[in-house]
Amino acid sequence: MGKNLLHFLQLLLALIGLQALELAAAPVALDQPMSEVQARAMLSRFGYGPTPLTLAATTGQTPRQYLMRAIRETSALPAPVDALADELAGDPFDTVWSRYGPGGNAIPPAGDIPGRLAMNQRFSDYGRLQVERRLLVMANSDNPGHEALLSFWLNHFSVFAGKGRNKLLVGDYIRSMADAMQADSFEALLRASFFHPAMQIYLDNDQSLAPDSRLGRHAISRGKRIGINENLARELLELHTLGVDGGYDQRDVQALARIITGSDVYRADVSAQELAQVGAVRRGYFLFDPRRHDFGTKRFLGKDFPAGEGLAEIDRALQLMTEHPSTARHVATKLAQRFLDDSPPVEVVVAMTDAFRNSGGRISATLFALFESPAFRASLQAPNKFKEPIDYVLSVARAVCGDLPVSNSQALFAAVSKMDQLPMRRTTPDGYGTQEKDWLSPLTVAQRIRFARDVARGRVQFEQPGTTGSPSRRQLEQPSGCTADRLRIEQAIGEPRVMTRRSLRGLTSVEKSTLLLSSPEFMRR
Amino acid sequence: MPIDRRDFLKAALACGGLSLGRAWAWQGGGEDTGRLLVIFLRGGLDGLFAFSPVADPQLALLRPTLTRAVLAQGVPLGDSGFAAHPSCTALAELFQAGELAFSPCAGTIDQSRSHFQAQDIFELGTGRTRGPSGFMSRAASELGEKHDAISFTSGIPLAFQGAAMPEIAPLESSSFNLPSGRLLEALRQAHAGEPTGEALEQAIATEATVASALADGSMERSAGRGAAAVSRFARMARNMARVLRHNPRLRLAFVDVAGFDTHADQEDLLARALASLGEGVVALRQELGASEWRKTRVLVCSEFGRTVRENGTGGTDHGHGGLLLLAGGAVRGGRMLSGFDGLGTAHLQEGRDLPVLLDWRDALSSTMQDCFNLSDTALDRIFPDRPRQRLES
Structure with a gap:
């Protein structure tokens, strides 16, 4: 025997070892029901914190079901x-x-x-x-x-x-x-944002006027200063699609700025007939006015744009940007940073980038690649992303209210405003940062402690006066009102860390709630 | 306070918290009692609007509407060929008093014309777009034990990121207003060893710093309705000056001001922002008092300048070289720093922007040398690979 048996045993051991390894690294199966721990983490990652009802509903759902519902x-x-x-x-x-x-x-x-x-x-x-x-x-x-x-x-x-x-x-x-x-498509989102007057106005593109367009020449002949504004073109490339290192240059910015001339905002006092006469095309409240457009030839991202195309070349440019490999990488990286980790593992970003490209920019496919990564599974067991202020405020509200409605929007507005993250109030076009370095500071920690203390003392009312006693409230068997009930908070947080539990000793119940709501683990998701 | 900030830093050091390898300050024989305040204008200041080369015949052709005010009512800046926009009169007066110098073509090596990349490059100070620490954090290390840096911002700017939790004093918001006693001790215990704990300890320390400086209830808050219009920045500058005056250990300071990204209709917008900046510098000078002002150097700059030509919407787009100001009681002012080659197309970068003739790392390192008498090797650690053009401030 000797040698052969030894070989056999070695082979056997290797096989067992391999299998164990595979099990350890097995990703969250997309179609495997989530445990309560995973569901709680998922509700904080793709949501603003669990409540008894949402936790019960999500436990047992598969990640695929959760995400498809989120999208569709x-x-x-x-x-x-x-x-x-x-x-x-x-x-x-x-x-x-x-x-x-x-x-x-x-x-x-x-x-x-x-x-x-x-x-x-x-x-x-x-x-x-x-x-x-x-x-x-x-x-x-x-x-x-x-x-x-x-x-x-x-x-x-x-x-x-x-x-x-x-x-x-x-x-x-x-x-x-x-x-x-x-x-479920990146291009649809890009188009919705581009063709909305809010984006056109925000980045000055509604003011951009091609000098050799009909209205441009007219303005110049009357001594007006007009011209092309490259603000939106630059941010489209840098922020919305390819990313700053995405391989475009100043000539691409200038070409794109010319391509997207003709963009205007729909005016209520101009009739459909008048618009038709000048060949303008309305898309929602976006208006393409050919009299403002640069109809010359352009070269953008290595592609020639023939003269005289008009609105069609905007569509083409948006499609080119969507299909550019750098866009896949840029969007995948941002998604991974928001929903996994400030420095996501390279292989996760690569998998998501590939999924984005292979699916033609489907959001679900890109996020499935995230869900399937071992890093994501590990992160659901031990969440470590520092909450952005808005995540923090909403999760406090959720923890305190459980399944009761958070009906006082003014209280939310005031709290999020103080912490500088009101939705739609970011002045610069890069959007709010999503990383720890963007938010963790002495002020942030002090603000959260203060907010937690105010909530624990009952000084922040999450329920709008007058909405209490509504039928939906009576249907739910909850401790009365949105009060900082310690058990309810603990249910939202899950098991506190040993250090946190130890620090609770000797505190009053208000102090305990304050500490739980401003504990290191509750500041993470 | 239960724990002194210095003890905390020592503890952090002992725990390997300062992993970058803290270099001990080289203390030369010269004076090291200076102070540097960096005012960073975010958004890309149109320097040609603030300080305009009125002697250049190209100016009015390239900027027909944006130069009207300066051509009509600008304040000449010595024999530099430049004049200050009327909104910059306070700054021009400092220039005339010999306490302010300027460079019209300062900037970074950024080629992207992206705000965010250019700001990152500026704040990192390494010539790279990514890195573990910003230049203020590295400079603070070089200043040694007795001297500290402070950021008058609510968040932690990239310039301050590094191994240790920096000191920030957001003078615009209300104070940290932390709980005290049993609850605070419990919070400290719960957060011990966590990044949030480091931030908490720093908040406790800074609360004491600010409280001592503004103890007499002199912290200026927003003016109520009907009160005299003092700009937000001027108010903040007064509070900064008080904190700096009361805490001689604070030698490096940083503040940022947003609102300089002027793609459209910039005349009024930018005039207001510049007037506010000028008011702020004057308020700082006044509140510091003559002897402190002599020790202080204020460096003002932005991530990039803007296009030389105005665009079609009464604004300017992203460019390269831009305005840098250096002010202070001991600054050799009343002059232009580095060069200016004119607005002729041949002298413009890509035919549209001012070139960068003064590298931001040289401007900062020269000023730091004048303030702190730092050695070349120390400056190399703060600004590696800088071009080493010495700028006498």
Whole structure:
């Protein structure tokens, strides 16, 4: 025997070893039901924290089911919150735009200073309520993955709600991006953001006018200074698609700036007939006006654009950018950084990049590659991403309210505003940072401790006065109201760390709640 | 305070927290009592709008609308051929008093014209786009035990990122307002050994620093309705000056101001921002007092300048070389630093931007040398691979 048996045993051992290794590294099976620990982490990663009901519903779901629901379905809100959300949304957007958009019928004449001031105030209030509404929806959605993913795209294609008429447009921008998300395609999102006046206005492209276009020549002949503005073109390449090291140069920026001339915002006071006469094309509230477009030849990302193409070349440029390999890498990296780790493992980013490319930019395929990575599974067992301020505030609200509605949107607005991360209020087009280095600072930690203490003392009311006692509330068997109940908080957090548990000794119950809500583990997701 | 910041830093050092290998400051025989404040203007300041080369005949052709104000009412800047925009009158007066110098063509090696990449390059100070530490963090290490750096921002700017949790004092927000007693001790225990714990300890230390400086309730807050319009930055500058004056250990300071990305209709927007900057520098000078102002050097600069030509929408797009200001009681002011070759197309980068004639690392390292008497090797650790053009500040 001797040698042969030894070989056999070695082979056997090697096989067993291999199998053990494979088991250890086995990724989260896309179609394997999630454990409670995984579900809790998933609800914090693609959502704003678990509640008893969402945790029960998500435990046993597969990651694929969770993600496909996030992409394909919208959010439903509990009845009282839904009514509040409608109230915050205000008048239908079409009505508002026909009144106060360019050429609107309710705009006071230029000389009417008090009228103009009142209008500006109305703009500001309207914009603020859209942001409040967004927070309300994020906090109360029955489909938290949908809201987390939508927030990612709204931040990727960031617009600033404070700029001019964007105060009116921001609600519609959020809706348009949510609709586009259901197509499960990066190009759909890129197009929805590009063809929305909020983006055109934000990055000045509605003001860009080709000097040799019909309106350009006319303006020049009257001594006006006009020309091309390259702001949106640059950010399209740098931030929305290829990324700063994506392999384009200044000539591409300039070519793209020329390609996207002709972009304008729809005016309510111009009739469809007039638009047709000049050959303008309306897409929602975006208007392509050929009289502003540069019809010359261009070369963009190595491709020749023949003269005279007009709107079609915008479509072509957006498609070229979507298909560029750098876009796959850029988007995959950002997704991995938001949903996995500040420095995601190279192989995860590569797998996601490949999935993006092979699927023609499908969001689900790209995120499936993330879910299938061992790193993602490990991260669900031990979450370590530092929460962004908005994640933190909403997860505190969720932990304190459990399944009760978080109906006080003003309280959310105030808290998130203090921590400098209001949705749609980022002034620069890069969107908010998603990494620890962007947020962890002495001030951040102090702010969170202060906020946790205010919540624990009952000084932050997450329920809107007047909504208590609603039927949905009675149906749920919960401790009364959104109070910092320690057991409820612990249920949201999961098992605290040993150090945290030890630090709780000798504290009053308010102090305990403060500490739990500002513990190191609750600052991570 | 239960734990002194210095003890904390020592502990962090002992734990290997400062893994970059802290170099001990080289203390030469000369004066090392200087102070440097860097004011970083985010967004890409259009330097040609602020300080304009009015003697260059190209200027009015390239910028027909944006030069109207400076041509009509600009304040001449000595014999430099430049004039200050009316909104920069306060800065021009400092120039005339010999306390402010400027370079019209300063900048980084950034070629991307991306705000974010250019700001990263500026703040890292290594000539790279990525790296573990920013130049302020490395400079703080070189200053040694007794001297510290502070950032008057709410977050931690890349310039301050490094091995140790930096000191930040966000003077615009309310104070840290931490709990005290039993709860604070429990929080410290729960966060011990975590990055959040390091931040908490730093917050405790900074709260004490700021409290001592503004103890008399003199912290200036936003003016209420109807109060005299003092710009936000001027208010902040006064508070910065108080904190610096009361804490001689703070030798390096940093603050950033946003709002300089002016692609459209920049005339009023930028005039307001520049007036506010000028008010801030004057407020700083006043609040520091003459003897402290003599020790202080203020370096103002942005991630890049903007296109020489104005664009079609009354603004300017991203460019390269831009304006750098150096102010202070001991600065040899009233002059232009580095060169200016004019606006002729042959002298422009890619036919559209001012070139960079003064490397930001040279500007910063020269100023640091004047403030702190740092050795060349120490400066090499802060700004490796800098071109070594000595700038006498």
